[in-house]
Amino acid sequence: MKPITTVPVKLDGGRGYDIRIGAGLVDSLPAAVREIAPGARALLVTDKNVADMHLAGVEMKFRRAGVDLRTAVIPPGERSKTLTQYVNLLKRLTEIDDARGVIAVAFGGGVAGDLAGFAAATYKRGIPFIQVPTTLLACVDSSVGGKTGIDLPAGKNLAGAFHQPRLVVMDLELLRTLPPRELRAGYAEVVKTALIFDKKFFEFLEAELGALLEAAPAAMARAVARCCELKARIVERDEFDKKGIRMVLNFGHTFGHAAEAALGYGRLRHGEAVAAGMLCAADLSARRGLISEAVVERIHEHIAAAGMPVQFKGCSADAIYSRMKLDKKFSSGKMRVVLLERIGKAVVADDATPAEIKAAIKGRVAV
Ligand SMILES: NC(=O)c1ccc[n+]([C@@H]2O[C@H](COP(=O)([O-])OP(=O)(O)OC[C@H]3O[C@@H](n4cnc5c(N)ncnc54)[C@H](O)[C@@H]3O)[C@@H](O)[C@H]2O)c1
Ligand SMILES: [Zn+2]
Structure with a gap:
């Protein structure tokens, strides 16, 4: 106890x-x-x-x-x-x-x-x-x-x-x-936390995926504790979300939220949308020369192995992009997206072009 x-x-x-x-x-x-x-x-x-x-x-x-x-x-x-x-x-x-x-x-x-x-x-x-x-x-x-x-x-x-x-x-x-689907949806946020903050943690997730998907207490305790530590450190620096420090926590979310809305709420669990959304953001990061295709492939492999979606199904890339433009956080002034500089380090970019963003979405939409 x-x-x-x-x-x-x-x-x-x-x-x-x-x-x-x-x-x-x-x-x-x-x-x-x-x-x-x-x-x-x-x-x-x-x-x-x-x-x-x-x-x-x-x-x-x-x-x-x-x-x-x-x-x-x-x-x-x-x-x-x-x-x-x-x-x-x-x-x-x-x-x-x-x-x-x-x-x-x-x-x-x-x-x-x-x-x-x-x-x-x-x-x-x-x-x-x-x-x-x-x-x-x-x-x-x-x-x-x-x-x-x-x-x-x-x-x-x-x-x-x-x-x-x-x-x-x-x-x-x-x-x-x-239910397994809820566990996986939550797991997407675990993967997000590792990708934006901590490469060693991502390696731990790769090694312990089987145990984590069974909610085995020892592996789960380590994963949950690491996520809490990392989120707590961010919250401590920006309790009221005023300084933009919490922004990196939105990795995969601008794409994910837009897809949730475009598909109609309830079709995808939030975490499922974030999973494919993180891959859009990873693709965009590679397109902009921040990470290699091999890194994108590694993230893709993990998300697929965890049984989470690697693509959006049932709506067009244009529909997702239109929803993104409605997101005030995204379109007020600059189109701000969270990208990866490497596994374990996120950066905020506000100079991605509409063409780049659309291309990243297109690559992750299955018709
Ligand atoms: N406050 C924040 O910072 C913050 C951050 C992220 C998400 N959210 C909010 O969180 C909500 C989504 O949370 P969620 O995914 O936990 O959804 P949820 O609370 O609806 O739970 C998902 C499902 O799991 C079931 N469930 C819960 N615990 C269970 C258990 N132990 N065993 C079996 N079934 C169980 C629930 O009955 C429900 O059907 C959204 O409204 C979102 O906006 C808030
Ligand atoms: Zn989320």
């Missing part, structure tokens, strides 16, 4: 926190709640799939520890990151809040984390919350960094707030029930 690793996130103003990574760490949740918010009631937010598999066990641990736990179960998937669910959570919080106070526990993937985090950020101008990510994507990406939010009818993540959790508990046992 001891954490295999603790990754501190060092932030000013008392906003720093620990990320604990290990197997069986859910056992420590009631004590963590008690320590962070003594006497408070906890509202655990989870989705129906996660609840069916894991909630009874968690509730039992809280009962045994004598910590008052209430639950809010939302339907699974992006369709729950809505104003309606957000308002429901605020209502639940007012119902259970009393003189002892209330703490939120996000127990699920990025959807539960973003939604519960946003409710915690805004209820009474901020209450403490704990992130317990249950998807690989949430472990390596959404639960670290303090971005919370919901979607609006006009677009994804349009209402949100920065609100750092007080603690992140990653129990790798929970990942064992993840």
Whole structure:
């Protein structure tokens, strides 16, 4: 039950926190709640799939520890990151809040984390919350960094707030029930992190791919811990995403987001779009003479071996490019894309020409 690793996130103003990574760490949740918010009631937010598999066990641990736990179960998937669910959570919080106070526990993937985090950020101008990510994507990406939010009818993540959790508990046992497709989608963000920051880590991923795709705890703990360390270092330098330092984390994302939109949301998991998007960015990097074709091939091999898409299917390159131009971050002034200088080092380029970008997309679209 001891954490295999603790990754501190060092932030000013008392906003720093620990990320604990290990197997069986859910056992420590009631004590963590008690320590962070003594006497408070906890509202655990989870989705129906996660609840069916894991909630009874968690509730039992809280009962045994004598910590008052209430639950809010939302339907699974992006369709729950809505104003309606957000308002429901605020209502639940007012119902259970009393003189002892209330703490939120996000127990699920990025959807539960973003939604519960946003409710915690805004209820009474901020209450403490704990992130317990249950998807690989949430472990390596959404639960670290303090971005919370919901979607609006006009677009994804349009209402949100920065609100750092007080603690992140990653129990790798929970990942064992993840459907393989979700595991792979999260794995795309692991590959992204290695490609932009750390060549040795990429070599580790190449060597341990089999174990990682089975969510084997030892290999997974190392991969998750490295991703958290690397993301934490970036968040520490640019907590509120104001300095452009977080930009490199968008490697593969400008292409990926555009393809998700062009295909219609829901066709590809986000990580799947990012996988093929990273290959577009790698192709563009090679076209611009930053990396060799052999490096592109090496990345391609790994993505293919992990069972992630190496191409976009079902839409045209023009449709993807048109969506890219709608992305304000991309088109405001310059067309900014994150490229690779080598495996382990990303660079931001704002002088790629439309022709170069279109050619990179065309090479990754299968009709
Ligand atoms: N805040 C951030 O910085 C940030 C960063 C990246 C992504 N995000 C957000 O994260 C969301 C995507 O997160 P996600 O991919 O985790 O999606 P998700 O929360 O919808 O989870 C994916 C699926 O896995 C299921 N699931 C979760 N844990 C499980 C488990 N242990 N066993 C079995 N099934 C399980 C869920 O029920 C769901 O069907 C998006 O809304 C995205 O905008 C936020
Ligand atoms: Zn992503």
